[in-house]
Amino acid sequence: MTDPGEVVVPIRADVDVVVARQKIRGLVSDLRFSGNELTLIATAISEVARNIVSYAGNGEIVMRVIQRGQRRGITVVARDRGPGIADIERAMKDGFSTSRGLGLGLPGSKRLMDEFELVSEVGKGTEITMTKWER
Amino acid sequence: MRASILKQNRFLIASVQGSMSDADLVELRDELASGVRRHRSTGVIIDVTMLDVMDSFAARTLRGVAQMVRLLGAECIVVGIQPEVAFSMVQLGLTLEGMTTALDLEDGLDALEAGVSGQGNLL
Numbered sequence: 088m089t090d091p092g093e094v095v096v097p098i099r100a101d102v103d104v105v106v107a108r109q110k111i112r113g114l115v116s117d118l119r120f121s122g123n124e125l126t127l128i129a130t131a132i133s134e135v136a137r138n139i140v141s142y143a144g145n146g147e148i149v150m151r152v153i154q155r156g157q158r159r160g161i162t163v164v165a166r167d168r169g170p171g172i173a174d175i176e177r178a179m180k181d182g183f184s185t186s187r188g189l190g191l192g193l194p195g196s197k198r199l200m201d202e203f204e205l206v207s208e209v210g211k212g213t214e215i216t217m218t219k220w221e222r
Numbered sequence: 223m224r225a226s227i228l229k230q231n232r233f234l235i236a237s238v239q240g241s242m243s244d245a246d247l248v249e250l251r252d253e254l255a256s257g258v259r260r261h262r263s264t265g266v267i268i269d270v271t272m273l274d275v276m277d278s279f280a281a282r283t284l285r286g287v288a289q290m291v292r293l294l295g296a297e298c299i300v301v302g303i304q305p306e307v308a309f310s311m312v313q314l315g316l317t318l319e320g321m322t323t324a325l326d327l328e329d330g331l332d333a334l335e336a337g338v339s340g341q342g343n344l345l
Contacts, residue, residue, distance in 0.1 A: 133275050
């Protein structure tokens, strides 16, 4: 479970959002990410972690180094057992928010990463899986 | 709070630390609003040089600070947005609409001084 290429951060309060985005820098230190890319990943983590705090109350962020052929990357999973998202299509539109946000969190995070998948079921929770590959 | 606020003449200079939680950002907003009133400040500079990430909540809160400060009759300038943070903000789709920004603290102070010379805040 706890291999060195994986970090799990429980998300319960706004301070955990900061913890999650700080942990990523240590985890990917030997991957070939530029400072720009690191900031993009940290920002995307910040957005999905905040979504957990705002909508579900608690959940977790799992970050792991992955490899596909010669290519390495980082996968971030944001998971909660919150209310779920009723209208995913709408949630992925810029400017749509049901809380205090700008409504850029989900669509914005998708733009920051290379791959982005959102699975959600009303009443069960939400799981976002997003990946960034080394150039 | 993970930010320090320094009073310099009629300006308040807030230096944000590396990572600000939502609560830290909200506290900064409230401290600046009460500080402007207490010190009769005409300008506020928020220095984000050290800030690791500007996400949608941070951007929204800073926009709120700027609007509040302006309603109190002072000007607000955000300085020191790092190139990689700016890059990330653009990708995310964040704008600091209606906000004044400057490259660094020095330019920010110059802008405030130029703007407030003579008759209040013209910036």
